[in-house]
Amino acid sequence: MRGWRGRTATAYLLLAPSLFGVAVFLVLPILVVLWLALHRWDILTPSTFVGLANVVEVARDGRFLHSLVVTAVFVAFTIPAQTVLGLAAALLINRGLRGSAIYQVVLVLPWICAPLALGVVWRWILAPTDGALNTLLGTRIEWLADPALALPSVAAVSVWTQVGYVALFFVAGLRAIPPAVHEAAVLDGAGPWQRFWRITLPLLRPTTFFVLVTGVIASFQTFDAVYALTPKGGPQLSTDVVAGRIYYEAFESRAVGNAAVMALGLFVVLVVVTVVQQRWFARRTTYDLST
Amino acid sequence: MKITHLAAAVTAAIALAVTGCSPVAPADEPAQGDGPTTVTVRLWDQQVAAAYEKSFAEFERRNPDITVKLNVVPYSNYFTQLPLDVSSGTVDDVFWVNTTYFGAFADSGRLIDVGKELADLVPGFVPAAVEQYTRNSTLWGVPALTDGRIALYYNKAMVAEADVDPNNLTWHPTDPAADTFLPAARRLTKDSAGRTADQPDFDPKSIVQYGFNAGRDLQAIYYNFVGSNGGRFQDEDDAFVFANPQAEQAFTYLVGLINTAHVAPPAADTNSNGDFSRDQFIQGKMALFQSGTYNLKNIADGARFEWGIAPMIAGPVGRVSVVNSVIAAGHEASPRREAALRVLRWLGSQEGARFVGAEGAALPAVTAAQQAFYDYWHSRGVDTRFFGPEGGTLTIPAPSGPKYGAADAAMEPIFNEIFAGRIAVGPGLQEAQDAANAAVR
Known part of the structure; x- marks a missing residue:
C-alpha cells in the first residue's frame, strides 16, 4: 500500500510542472473569464456582480451575432480555398520536381511571419491611392474600404498566409501513403484522376481532418491580420470578426463583462463545430494504412 | 491579490x-x-x-x-x-x-x-x-x-500659382457669395492633365494635387468646422449633442469637399490612415493642410519646398479652434x-x-x-x-468625459461612413450621437 502511495506521489511530482502550466495558463484564465462574465467591470472602477445581465445585454445587442455571421462567412471563404490550394501545392511538391525544396520554403514563409506585420504590408499593397496593387493594375479599387470587397480581400490575405501551413501537412500525409497502394492501382489500370479520387484523397482523410479542425478553429479566432488590414471592424463592420469584436468590447469600450460573455459564446460555437467535424470524419476515416 | x-x-x-x-x-x-x-x-x-x-x-x-x-x-x-x-x-x-x-x-x-x-x-x-x-x-x-490653436500649413508655390491668399479664407455652408474657401480649394486641386477642379473637364478620378485635407480628423478638421459654424459637440455634462443644425451644416460642407467638389482625398484613404493627408502635403501633393503644432516638426523636416503657416480657415462665426x-x-x-x-x-x-x-x-x-x-x-x-x-481667440471645448474613449470607439465607424458618403449626414450624426451617449452610460 505504501509502495502504491509512493508511486502515486512520485507520479504527481513528475506531473507537477505540466499540471502547474495547465492550471495557470489554461484553467485559471478560463475561470477568470467565467468570473468576468458575471460582473460589470470597466477596468478602472471596482467590479460589480450582475449575474446574467451581461448575457442578456450581449444577446440584445446585435453586434455579437453580426460578428459571428461575419466570421462564419470568413471561414466559408478561407477554409475551402486554403485547403484546396494547400493540397494542390502539396501534390506539386510531392512530385519532387527540381527546386521544390525552395518552393516549399517560400510557401511556408508567410505562415512563419507575424500576422500583424504581414497585415501592415498588405495594407500598403491594397491602399486605394498609391497602393502597389492598384498601381500595377492601373486602376483605383478600394479593396479594404469598400464594404463589398473588404471581407474577400482580408480572406484572400488570410488564405495566402495559411496555404503553406496546410501544404506542409498534406505533404506529410502524401508521403505516409504506401507506394504499393498506388502501384497496385496502376496495375489494375487506374488512371491519375481515379488514383487521386479513390486512393489519395480517402487516405488523406486523417490529414484533412486535422487541417480542417485546426483551420476552422484558427479562422474563427482570427484577429491579427484583420485588425491590421481593417481596424475597428472595417467599413460598415463588414470585417468585424468575433475575436476583433471581443477585443474592441474589452479594450476600447471597456465593457469587459460583455467581452467575456462573447468569448464564452465563441468557445461554445467552436466546441459544437469541432464535435460535428469529429463525428463526420470519425465514420469516414481510417488511420491504418498497413492493410 | x-x-x-x-x-x-x-x-x-x-x-x-x-x-x-x-x-x-x-x-x-x-x-x-x-x-x-x-x-x-x-x-x-x-x-x-x-x-x-x-x-x-x-x-x-x-x-x-x-x-x-x-x-x-x-x-x-x-x-x-x-x-x-x-x-x-x-x-x-x-x-x-x-x-x-x-x-x-x-x-x-x-x-x-x-x-x-x-x-x-x-x-x-x-x-x-x-x-x-x-x-x-x-x-x-x-x-x-x-x-x-489649429492653423493652416500651405505650399507657397501652389497658392501663388492659383492666386490664393491663404490668410483670408472663409467657408460658409449656405451663402456661396461669402464662401471664399471652396473656389480657392477648387483652383488648388488638379488632375493628371493639369486641369483644376473649377474647370468643366476636370477628372476627379485622376487627381494629382489636392486642395485641402478635409476628413475624419477630430482635432484638425471637424471640431473646428462645427465650432466655426456656431455648433457644439458636447454639453456641460459631457453628453454628446452634435446632432444639431450647425454641426450638420459643417459636416455636410466637409463631406461635400470630399465627395462632390473632390478637393480633398477620398475617405477610403484618410479613414484608415490618419497621416495620409500630412504625407500628401509633405510629398507636395496637397496645397492646404490644416493641422496643429504636433505636425510642425514632421513638416519642417520632411517638406522639400517652400511652405508657410496661415490662420485656420474662418467660418460664419469666425476662427473657432479646439485647443x-x-x-x-x-x-x-x-x-x-x-x-x-x-x-x-x-x-x-x-x-x-x-x-x-x-x-x-x-x-x-x-x-x-x-x-x-x-x-x-x-x-x-x-x-x-x-x-x-494671433491665430484667433475663439475656442470650442476639447473632448471630455470619463468614458470619452468608449464614445469615440462607438462614433468612429459611423463617422467613417458619413465621410465616405455612404450614410446621409443628418441621420448619420444622429446615429453617432446616440451610439456615443449609449457608450458612456
Whole structure:
C-alpha cells in the first residue's frame, strides 16, 4: 500500500510542472473569464456582480451575432480555398520536381511571419491611392474600404498566409501513403484522376481532418491580420470578426463583462463545430494504412 | 491579490499577446533605500522624450537622490495598455494622459491631485489646459504640452500659382457669395492633365494635387468646422449633442469637399490612415493642410519646398479652434509618490518645461516656457504666431468625459461612413450621437 502511495506521489511530482502550466495558463484564465462574465467591470472602477445581465445585454445587442455571421462567412471563404490550394501545392511538391525544396520554403514563409506585420504590408499593397496593387493594375479599387470587397480581400490575405501551413501537412500525409497502394492501382489500370479520387484523397482523410479542425478553429479566432488590414471592424463592420469584436468590447469600450460573455459564446460555437467535424470524419476515416 | 487585479493582469496579458507589445515595467525598487529613488515617466512622443532626457539630466543634477527613467510607449498601443496598467497597479509613477481617459482616472482616484499638491504652480499653466483637465474643481495633472490653436500649413508655390491668399479664407455652408474657401480649394486641386477642379473637364478620378485635407480628423478638421459654424459637440455634462443644425451644416460642407467638389482625398484613404493627408502635403501633393503644432516638426523636416503657416480657415462665426493639451499625471498609489511629485513639480516649472520648447518638439503648456518654442522655430525661419492668439481667440471645448474613449470607439465607424458618403449626414450624426451617449452610460 505504501509502495502504491509512493508511486502515486512520485507520479504527481513528475506531473507537477505540466499540471502547474495547465492550471495557470489554461484553467485559471478560463475561470477568470467565467468570473468576468458575471460582473460589470470597466477596468478602472471596482467590479460589480450582475449575474446574467451581461448575457442578456450581449444577446440584445446585435453586434455579437453580426460578428459571428461575419466570421462564419470568413471561414466559408478561407477554409475551402486554403485547403484546396494547400493540397494542390502539396501534390506539386510531392512530385519532387527540381527546386521544390525552395518552393516549399517560400510557401511556408508567410505562415512563419507575424500576422500583424504581414497585415501592415498588405495594407500598403491594397491602399486605394498609391497602393502597389492598384498601381500595377492601373486602376483605383478600394479593396479594404469598400464594404463589398473588404471581407474577400482580408480572406484572400488570410488564405495566402495559411496555404503553406496546410501544404506542409498534406505533404506529410502524401508521403505516409504506401507506394504499393498506388502501384497496385496502376496495375489494375487506374488512371491519375481515379488514383487521386479513390486512393489519395480517402487516405488523406486523417490529414484533412486535422487541417480542417485546426483551420476552422484558427479562422474563427482570427484577429491579427484583420485588425491590421481593417481596424475597428472595417467599413460598415463588414470585417468585424468575433475575436476583433471581443477585443474592441474589452479594450476600447471597456465593457469587459460583455467581452467575456462573447468569448464564452465563441468557445461554445467552436466546441459544437469541432464535435460535428469529429463525428463526420470519425465514420469516414481510417488511420491504418498497413492493410 | 484582488480578483480585479488578477483579471487586469490576465486581460493585460491578453492585450499584450494580441497586439504583440511588451511594456517596460516600472522600477521595482523599494520606496526608500540607500541609492537614489528611480521615478518612471511614461509618454508616447519620441521627440518630446529626447527633450525630456535633457530636462531630466538637469533635474537629476539638482536632485541627486532621484533618477528618472523614461518609458516611451507607441501611441497606437498607449491607451490600450494604460488603463490595464493603472488598474493592476503596474503603471509608471508619472504618465501622460489626454482627454480620452483622464476623466475615468480622475474619477476612480488614480491620479495625484495636482491642483492641491502643486497649487502654487497652477497660475503658470496655460489656462485652456487647466480648464481641460480640471474636474470636480481640481486639476489632475501638470499640463505637459499644448497643441495651441489649429492653423493652416500651405505650399507657397501652389497658392501663388492659383492666386490664393491663404490668410483670408472663409467657408460658409449656405451663402456661396461669402464662401471664399471652396473656389480657392477648387483652383488648388488638379488632375493628371493639369486641369483644376473649377474647370468643366476636370477628372476627379485622376487627381494629382489636392486642395485641402478635409476628413475624419477630430482635432484638425471637424471640431473646428462645427465650432466655426456656431455648433457644439458636447454639453456641460459631457453628453454628446452634435446632432444639431450647425454641426450638420459643417459636416455636410466637409463631406461635400470630399465627395462632390473632390478637393480633398477620398475617405477610403484618410479613414484608415490618419497621416495620409500630412504625407500628401509633405510629398507636395496637397496645397492646404490644416493641422496643429504636433505636425510642425514632421513638416519642417520632411517638406522639400517652400511652405508657410496661415490662420485656420474662418467660418460664419469666425476662427473657432479646439485647443488640446496633454498632462503629465502622477500615480496616486505610487510607492514613490513624494519623488513623483518632485518630478511633476519640475515638469511644471519654467526651467523644466523649457527643454521641450527649446528643442522645438512641442509647445509647452507652462506659459513662461513657451517663448523657447517660438524662438526655436523663429531661428529656423518658421513663423508660428498663428498657433497662438494671433491665430484667433475663439475656442470650442476639447473632448471630455470619463468614458470619452468608449464614445469615440462607438462614433468612429459611423463617422467613417458619413465621410465616405455612404450614410446621409443628418441621420448619420444622429446615429453617432446616440451610439456615443449609449457608450458612456
